[in-house]
Amino acid sequence: MIDSCDNVTLEEEAKVEEVTMQLEKTREVSSTHAKVENLITEKYDDQGKLELKILLDHLKYAFLEEDCKKLVIISSALSQIEEYRLLKVLKANQGL
Numbered sequence: 001m002i003d004s005c006d007n008v009t010l011e012e013e014a015k016v017e018e019v020t021m022q023l024e025k026t027r028e029v030s031s032t033h034a035k036v037e038n039l040i041t042e043k044y045d046d047q048g049k050l051e052l053k054i055l056l057d058h059l060k061y062a063f064l065e066e067d068c069k070k071l072v073i074i075s076s077a078l079s080q081i082e083e084y085r086l087l088k089v090l091k092a093n094q095g096l
Helices: 010-025 080-093
Strands: 059-063 071-075
Touching: 071 080
Parallel strands: none
Antiparallel strands: 059 071
């Protein structure tokens, strides 16, 4: 591995440069420059249902009340017990 850079062809070097440039473009955006879209939960259609958006794979919707009107977004990696406990704390502290 020490001398592996000596054996790189021009084509491989160009590919490495291209990938490096792509990685530079996709750097993480700082929170001060990130665009954030607010989730409006008061948007109801004629039947009174919320308009839900597709979430990233690591997130999911959970409801604080059984009438499906108080919506929160939580991690989908939580176990059922962790989710239950989190929702219990959120319900106890809603409106504070």
